[in-house]
Amino acid sequence: MNFDKKIILSRARNYIQRISKLSGEIIGNIPNLLHDNLPTQIIKGISLINTSQEFIYGKRGGIDDYLSQFKLEKESNQSFVLLIFSNLVIESLQVKRIPIGSNTYLIKIDVCGNGTLYFTEHKYDQRPEKDDEFYYSPDFDFKSLMAQIWNLYSGRIYVTLNSKDVQWNGGSWVGKPNFNTFHISNDPIYGSALDLFDKINEKNIRCRADGVSRSYLFFGPPGTGKSSFAQKLGGDKKIIKFDAKSFESISVESIKFLFSVLSPEFVIIDDIDKVFAASGEVATLLCILETIKLDFPQSTIIVTANSVDELDPAIFRAGRLDEPIKFAIQNAEDRREILTCYGKKLDIKISDEQIEKIISATEGLSAAYMKEIIIQMKYSSMEEVLNIIKTMKSLLKKKK
Numbered sequence: 001m002n003f004d005k006k007i008i009l010s011r012a013r014n015y016i017q018r019i020s021k022l023s024g025e026i027i028g029n030i031p032n033l034l035h036d037n038l039p040t041q042i043i044k045g046i047s048l049i050n051t052s053q054e055f056i057y058g059k060r061g062g063i064d065d066y067l068s069q070f071k072l073e074k075e076s077n078q079s080f081v082l083l084i085f086s087n088l089v090i091e092s093l094q095v096k097r098i099p100i101g102s103n104t105y106l107i108k109i110d111v112c113g114n115g116t117l118y119f120t121e122h123k124y125d126q127r128p129e130k131d132d133e134f135y136y137s138p139d140f141d142f143k144s145l146m147a148q149i150w151n152l153y154s155g156r157i158y159v160t161l162n163s164k165d166v167q168w169n170g171g172s173w174v175g176k177p178n179f180n181t182f183h184i185s186n187d188p189i190y191g192s193a194l195d196l197f198d199k200i201n202e203k204n205i206r207c208r209a210d211g212v213s214r215s216y217l218f219f220g221p222p223g224t225g226k227s228s229f230a231q232k233l234g235g236d237k238k239i240i241k242f243d244a245k246s247f248e249s250i251s252v253e254s255i256k257f258l259f260s261v262l263s264p265e266f267v268i269i270d271d272i273d274k275v276f277a278a279s280g281e282v283a284t285l286l287c288i289l290e291t292i293k294l295d296f297p298q299s300t301i302i303v304t305a306n307s308v309d310e311l312d313p314a315i316f317r318a319g320r321l322d323e324p325i326k327f328a329i330q331n332a333e334d335r336r337e338i339l340t341c342y343g344k345k346l347d348i349k350i351s352d353e354q355i356e357k358i359i360s361a362t363e364g365l366s367a368a369y370m371k372e373i374i375i376q377m378k379y380s381s382m383e384e385v386l387n388i389i390k391t392m393k394s395l396l397k398k399k400k
Ligand SMILES: Nc1ncnc2c1ncn2[C@@H]1O[C@H](COP(=O)(O)OP(=O)(O)OP(=O)(O)O)[C@@H](O)[C@H]1O
Pocket: 185, 187, 188, 189, 190, 191, 193, 194, 220, 221, 222, 223, 224, 225, 226, 227, 228, 229, 271, 304, 305, 306, 327, 338, 367, 368, 369, 371
């Protein structure tokens, strides 16, 4: 009861403050029907409507006025705001939009049992834009909200960058990250890669237990298993995957805040060579790698690349990327094992003689091709499969 009275009194005080601030403007805007000409009367009429709206809902200071009735903390972080407004998260929350002025909304989010968050939204050219600032009740339980977010994303958060949203802020290019979930393939690993996986996995578990930060560079030709390996190493842990392109324009501060609230256990940055070999813009990437390693040693980083030849060696210096692991094109023995195992898994009958024919025809093709070839074996004749292999190889040669 007492609490209600307090709120009513505080609201009344805010309204009185607004009345005293705006009454002068309202009076000045009332058209003088005897002396003003028609256009002036119309202009005054429109601004009177605007001013009255602002009177009701508050204007520029309206957000602060409105929020001053609550005891709130304030923080500024673009990535956090965008994460909360990502489809998966916002659809799961109870959202109330409070109009504050003609193009401004206050977005109130009550997170069940955790407290309240407030965001502000402005409409420019009909496009709603959220401010980077947000407000939260002092008892707000970020940890519990983040656990809820990880659940919504099934433990896999994929950060990409919408190139349309990248803007020059006077000193650097700043982009807005998008948040999605990503699928992890259940495909098994066969051949010698399996032994390598067990070795790295065991070592990584020991490093994590000792609090020793780990970062890996997986490099090698397409289809040799780098991404599958990285995702399998992450297992059912909380994984953030970044589109390497996002590192050109996400601010280090934004990343820091994201990591401090989300505490990912694995960080995967796929295909860095596709971005950084061409642009040479590695400064942000280097800074982020160092920041993650120093400030968030509990997060294991895995970076993948097809080729390191064109990359600035500063990227793979130990301390940024500790362990380089080379993924080679599968040799005959590995190809044989992959073919046989996939054949059994997919229940595709293939004779020893056919396997040997395929093995000798597929020199230079990676694991990814073996999976496709075994599928082809179900639907095509041996002769057709050998032709497909020939075409695959000719395409690869063309690329070189
Ligand atoms: N050792 C392996 N055993 C079985 N399947 C494998 C193995 N390595 C890769 N594959 C399969 O090959 C396909 C491609 O693998 P993956 O995406 O991990 O390759 P990549 O090295 O990341 O390629 P890219 O450089 O093009 O990104 C996947 O379907 C994966 O399951």
